[in-house]
Amino acid sequence: MMTKDKSLGPMANEGLTAEERDLFSDARPVPYQPYPVEVVEKFINWVRANSLYMLAFGTGCGAIELNPLMTARYDAYRFGFQPRPTPRQASVFMIGGYASVKTLKRIIRSYEQMQGPKFVIALGICPVNGGMYWDSYNTVNQFDLYIPVDLYITGCMPRPEVLLAGVLELKKKIKEGRADGHNRYIENLDWYKANQKRIIKNWDMPDYSW
Amino acid sequence: MEYWAVKIGYFLLTLGIVTVYGLLLGAVIARTMAKVQGRIGIPYWQPFLDIVKNLGKRTAVSHGVMFYLGPVFRIAGGIGTLAFVPVIYGSEMFANFNFAGDLLLAVYFIFFGQLGMALGAGESGHPFSAIGVARGLGQMTAFEVPFALAIIAIVIQYDTLSINEIVAAQQGGMSNWTLFTNPLAVAAAMLAFLGMSGYPPFDVVTAPNEIPIGPPTEYHSAYLALMQTNRAIFAGAKLILFMALFFGGATNWIEVVIKTWAIYMVAVAVGASFPRFRVDQSIRFFLRIPTLIGMASIAFVQIFLAG
Numbered sequence: 001m002m003t004k005d006k007s008l009g010p011m012a013n014e015g016l017t018a019e020e021r022d023l024f025s026d027a028r029p030v031p032y033q034p035y036p037v038e039v040v041e042k043f044i045n046w047v048r049a050n051s052l053y054m055l056a057f058g059t060g061c062g063a064i065e066l067n068p069l070m071t072a073r074y075d076a077y078r079f080g081f082q083p084r085p086t087p088r089q090a091s092v093f094m095i096g097g098y099a100s101v102k103t104l105k106r107i108i109r110s111y112e113q114m115q116g117p118k119f120v121i122a123l124g125i126c127p128v129n130g131g132m133y134w135d136s137y138n139t140v141n142q143f144d145l146y147i148p149v150d151l152y153i154t155g156c157m158p159r160p161e162v163l164l165a166g167v168l169e170l171k172k173k174i175k176e177g178r179a180d181g182h183n184r185y186i187e188n189l190d191w192y193k194a195n196q197k198r199i200i201k202n203w204d205m206p207d208y209s210w
Numbered sequence: 211m212e213y214w215a216v217k218i219g220y221f222l223l224t225l226g227i228v229t230v231y232g233l234l235l236g237a238v239i240a241r242t243m244a245k246v247q248g249r250i251g252i253p254y255w256q257p258f259l260d261i262v263k264n265l266g267k268r269t270a271v272s273h274g275v276m277f278y279l280g281p282v283f284r285i286a287g288g289i290g291t292l293a294f295v296p297v298i299y300g301s302e303m304f305a306n307f308n309f310a311g312d313l314l315l316a317v318y319f320i321f322f323g324q325l326g327m328a329l330g331a332g333e334s335g336h337p338f339s340a341i342g343v344a345r346g347l348g349q350m351t352a353f354e355v356p357f358a359l360a361i362i363a364i365v366i367q368y369d370t371l372s373i374n375e376i377v378a379a380q381q382g383g384m385s386n387w388t389l390f391t392n393p394l395a396v397a398a399a400m401l402a403f404l405g406m407s408g409y410p411p412f413d414v415v416t417a418p419n420e421i422p423i424g425p426p427t428e429y430h431s432a433y434l435a436l437m438q439t440n441r442a443i444f445a446g447a448k449l450i451l452f453m454a455l456f457f458g459g460a461t462n463w464i465e466v467v468i469k470t471w472a473i474y475m476v477a478v479a480v481g482a483s484f485p486r487f488r489v490d491q492s493i494r495f496f497l498r499i500p501t502l503i504g505m506a507s508i509a510f511v512q513i514f515l516a517g
Contacts, residue, residue: 029269048266051256051262056418078250080253083418084423085422115268115271
């Protein structure tokens, strides 16, 4: 378990009942520091960029464009990009288009269970401004209010070629050390949590899903 | 004292070679499978990158002491299997810690890692891990039967429990291999090997699109790196054991590479051609034909070869 941040204290876990609180950790995550030697950090960033495990969790209609990525025609494996069925082992979260409020809850839990450094790619126009769901009653309009996004691939829907180009772009960002979504999330955790709780009315989960 | 220092040094060298070879073999097989599906496939160095990436993860969550020990038991199983199998026949350097009863110990070590993994995965508290462990142990118990029968058959045949003596008895031409002197035992063992290798039709335990990835669901970061390393060591050790018992062993590294690759390709060719069994189907499969072949091999040895 990570050490608690002394200045901010543990998470409140107010959404849980008293007996449930014993079952969940209330530790507050801390941002990680880069390795002290610059060469090591550069090398490990290069390795991270070339070994991307994508969380196979289709959150919206865009997930249908992810499946062809693994087939003979596009074959994303050759770029070190592969699906992984459990968030614990994944390092890339693909937001497949619109995120409904109900899915957002699952997205938050899955994202928090992923181990850092972790990266988020948002597909389609919906995570940017809501797209065709702009005035829908149950779809979030601006996705990066809730989860930090490292890369957007817009379009409705973006074709697999564009997704591959996006993956290559993410690799470039990781190699340059600019994909810092994980740390941004933890440094601004209270702001993100306030945004998330504003839209998720039935918050019955721990404040940070370890 | 000096003798043991040298022995351990040689073993570490063997371990290093087998680890690198196992990882490369994994990549080659993944590329072969990709070619079957009309893809290019992962780069050859992908398994190395995956391990370094997982070691370089900056966060990790623990679920208790047993959760730590799961991957450690697993890698102990892999290293233990390798430690008691002489890799190259007649070589002082790559003989490892072989002794008179090493076959029993190696066979025990093959299953040791799975049991440790079951305890560790159970500790993680994830329901998918528990289901995966139940499936894995059920399937393991089933393929253990033909494998044990095949081992018993060749122990009777060569009248020894030492792998080195079994390899020695197979020297002097291909016709001396167990493959030709006792084909029934080899058939039973190779069918059990299909179950051990984790390719279709027996990959229901760790298939990503069944319950997510089975027992290792909760394992991440360095734990996962340890398990990926073990996967390579264990695959190498198992292949070397099969090569020594059934395919005449090897007298140099090139022979090791060719033979182990060919043995692995059996599992890959079957895996590329057949769909997946459910767990109850695979248990029924192993307890029927392969078990019968195993029993027939013992009868064959008793009637024609022993004494």
